[in-house]
Amino acid sequence: MAGKICVICGKEKRSNQLLRHKNLLLDTSFSICRDCANMVADFSNEDSVIEMAQFANIPFVKNLYIDVKRTSKNPNFGEYLKKIAPYKNFKTFSDSVFTTDHAEETVSITPELESRWGKGYNEEEYAYFENVLQGLIAIKPATTAFEIQRYVANVKLKDALDKAFMDGDSKAITALRKAYSEDSKDLGFDAVLSGNDDSGKTLGQRIQGWELSEPVPDSDKYEDAAGLKKYIEKWFVIPMKRTFGVASEKEVESLYED
């Protein structure tokens, strides 16, 4: 027999149809197929995702679960595994994190949140930004207002990249991927994050690796390089200038425009 039997559907599957699970009780003849994992883990039902993670002996990490729900067109267990792959701290189900710590799935919009992230987002979006920021701080504590500002800019770049993926915006993906990976490297996150079989690569190279495996649509769809430049100005350059006190009034005002 070439393949293995999926213990959920009972069908024989080839190795590329199987999940990379860590359930040591499944011997060499049996496994879990990707189709079944994606069917069992319903991303509108958190418990079902926890159950699948437990069965596959994969960590359930609430922030990453929320991240997949938010950024994938078709959130499924395969997408979740991709998200979790670079985190060396999360190996098996016993490493699970079931809460988002101090952050909630929605927050009340306060002037502090608006000045940190800009105006015009909804409660879920602010909560998501705060979650990601708390995640960065948990990995590598930020102690000064300047460092926090740099983390905020990094979260903004990540968000812009996620949105570019959702829109299938290949030109934006290329530019934002470069900006985001360089920024993450500057912040030193490549020393903390590490993929299992990617040792020796920088975070930037790994991000490129993951994102090269994402479907990228035709490149003639999007030509708005000016719009992209504006976005990076707004979320990266001007906040930095403001932090140093060298942003003009007009530039600061532009942060609050849509």
Ligand SMILES: [Zn+2]
């Ligand atoms: Zn199956």
